[in-house]
Amino acid sequence: METVIQFVDVEKAYGDTPIVSGLNLSVQKGNLVTLIGPSGCGKTTTLKMINRLIEPTRGTILVGGEDTRQVNPVLLRRKIGYVIQQIGLFPHMTIEDNIGLVPKLKGVAREAYRKRADELLDLVGLDPRVYGKRYPRELSGGQQQRIGVARALAADPEIILMDEPFSALDPISREQLQDELLKLQAQLKKTIVFVTHDMDEALKIADQIVLMQHGQVVQTGTPEQILRHPKNDFVREFVGEKRFLQSGVFSEAREVMTEAVTVLPNRGIAECVQIMRRRRVNGLIVTTRDGLYLGVVGAEQIYEHYRNEGATAESVMRRDGPTVLPEANVEEVVRLLQTDARGFLPVVDLSEKLIGVVTRASVLNVVAPYTGEAGRDGTVESV
DSSP, X not given: OOEEEEEEEEEEEETTEEEEEEEEEEEETTOEEEEEOSTTSSHHHHHHHHTTSXXXXXXXXXXXXXXXXXXXXXXXXXXXEEEETTOOOOTTSOHHHXXXXXXXXXXXXXXXXXXXXXXXXXXXXXXXXXXXXXXXXGSOHHHHHHHHHHHHHTTOXXXXXXXXXXXXXXXXXHHHHHHHHHHHHHHHOOEEEEEESOHHHHHHHOSEEEEEETTEEEEEEOHHHHHHOOOSHHHXXXXXXXXXXXXXXXXXXXXXXXXXXXXXXXXXXXXXXXXXXXXXXXEEEEEOTTOBEEEEEEHHHHHHHTTOTTOBHHHHOBOOSOXXXXXXXXXXXXXXXXXXXXXXXXXXXXXXXXXXXXXXXXXXXXXXXXXXXXXXXXXXXXX
């Protein structure tokens, strides 16, 4: 693959304080690369050295094979899209004028850059007839961030830099924009360098992850490589211990269980249905107020007894299903899940107190967290 961005022995220091040191890194054409690490690790500094918002102390940065020190920084920045957390839209300019700013500076005719703005608004999911003449203050945070992405694409740059662009958004807007970015990338195949502090975000969007600490690259690789082969304890801790499949399987049920959705024995069937709908599950575990396991109410029992207004969770629950201890072998637990039609297993201790529940989704969330999809795809999970 063609290398579009290359760092060769790059360092950045302020006085005697090193921010980035010994940086050697290549970014391939069409890849989305995430720079990630704890605060102060040098990831944003690394990003800003690409378009010379920050100048390296020593070393060489090549963009398109050309040493950036030999390029006028203003011209360099006009060839590279840039999206930041604060967005930086001009409040006195309409949305279409914000998007068309760089093409305008490059001498593109007004009619042409406004047509381009309309195309980009469509591309990021905003109707140009509705939003083109509005001002930034009239948009939500998520809509403004979409405009920021559109503006970065306006001059059709080969490279786009994104500095924690979604971190200030609420979780739902953030996930929606991550999805939109993936769709755009699949369509446009830009070279994107994306700074984030969120490993879930990096795992979801990245072709390549660059994990940094103390101004140095600790490990770089695909999400799969990072997950399966963490280089050291720092990587293991930063990514999250439970994401790894070091031994191929986890040893105990407690490692793959999740919180159970429970109901008290005296609750009616209509209330059971309400809980199941609200929590998006197809079964409830019946416990005493002290948390002792009594049985399970599933969809089958609900259908059979719903017309009986006197029926309670205790009167219709099943008591014959299997349970497992928290130290039960995971391989055996998975076998039980495959054969038990309920799709979940209550986890109880020796005193029959409910500890949690193992579901197919909870196993997937631990075994394959890099997908970011288990239990969030709109399907109804078991307990």
